[in-house]
Amino acid sequence: MTPITEVEGRRVALSNLEKVLYPESGFTKAELLHYYATTAEALLPHLRDRAVSFLRYPDGPDGQLFFTKNVPPGTPEWVTTAAVPRSSADSPARMVVVQDLPSLVWAANLVTEFHTHQWLVQSPEEADRLVFDLDPGPPADIVHCCEVALWLRERLAADGIEAYPKTAGSKGLHLLTAVHGGSSERTSEYAKALAVEAERAMPRLVVHRMTKSLRPGKVFVDWSQNAARKTTAAPYTLRARRSPLVSAPVTWEEVADCRSPGQLAFQAEDMAPRLQDHGDLLAPLLDRGSAAPLP
Template sequence: MTPITEVEGRRVALSNLEKVLYPETGFTKGELLHYYATTAAALLPHLRDRAVSFLRYPDGPEGQLFFTKNVPPGTPEWVTTAEVPRSSADSPARMVLVQDLPSLVWAANLVTEFHTHQWLVQRPEEADRLVIDLDPGAPATIVHCCEVALWLRERLAADGIEAYPKTAGSKGLHLLAAVRGSSSERTSEYAKALAVEAERAMPRLVVHRMTKSLRPGKVFVDWSQNAARKTTATPYTVRARRAPLVSAPVTWEEVADCRSPGQLELRAEDIAPRLQDLGDLMAPLLDPGSAAPVP
């Protein structure tokens, strides 16, 4: 029988809590659920009012991985959903909003990464986030991403935009910034211009095009995730990788001091003490007053 637990007055079915999801570390589904429940205070504000795409890996990262954008079958009626616009040729999609702890625990029980758009469901026509994904092509590593991130931080600051870094939870780095008064299309254009400028400034290190043959040994500055249809790993989501790595906010000091990839490899068990010591390093993104106009 599937155990039922009560979360803030909602009945949530939990299953296979002893199942090992990450064989390298023995990390179980029960530990994954515990991680999300104890990280909820920091994670939920970054999910709230954003349609969620789930990257599901019910048998662990070595099993089948698949994206779920539409509301999954069996979703409880108390989970909030919303119609989300797609291309003009398609009808709107109905997607999940993870608005509270019961919804988070329910979604975590599906074994999922959380991915969100750079806009709120109330205003899909307006981007409120700028995201730049720094993806290293081997033998480049996150160390090289950090070098590029520091350059981008100063360049964004010159336009009045404050960027906040987080690990991708795999091999790269994400930069996020709060913006206002711009469409996703305009934000994408701006991000692309930054990527082109970074390549001109650091031609031996940076590439702005996705062409795989150009990427070995360089950092791909991926500006395309600002498109309205694209989603990016949410801060604090656990990733479907060899170990329970987290897409975790880091300080700029940590970025500047990074000398080896392992320095910024943060796992689920690392996050609670970091939150206790540092708080949510991306909390400023949640303050409307911190948003800057896109030039």
């Protein structure tokens, strides 16, 4: 029999609570649900009002992985959904918007990574986030990403834009900024221009093109995550890896001091003490009044 729990007055069905999802650590589905429930205060503001794509891994990272963008069958009627524009030739897609704790617990029960667009469902025509995904090509690693991140931080600051770092929860680093006044297309163009500048400034370390043959030993500055259709792993989401790694906000001091990949590898159990010590390091992104105008 599937257990039913009540979350803020909503009945949520839970399943397979004893299933081991992360074999390296024995981390179970019950622990995954507990993680999301206890991290919700920090996570939910970064999901709210954004259409969510789910990367589902119901049998753990060694099982089948698949993206879900449309509203999944069986979604409760109380879960918020929104029509999301696609190409002009297609009708809008209908996607989930995780607005509250019951919706978060329901979605977590599907075993998901949470991925969001860089715009709000109320205003898809305007990007309110600018994102760089720094992806190292081996033997480069997150230490090299940190070097690139520090350069990008200064370059963005020159345009009046403050950047905030988080780990990808895999091998790289994400930089997030709050912006206003530009479409996704314009934001992408600006991000690409900065990626090209970074490559010119650090040609032995940076590449701005996705071509695989160019990437070994370099950091790919992926500016394309700013396209309207693209989504990026949300802050605090667990990732589908061998252990329950988190896309974790970090301080610039941690970025500057990083000397080995393990220094910026955070798992589910690390997040409660980090939130206790630092609060939500990405909270400034939520202050829409302080978003910088796009140059």
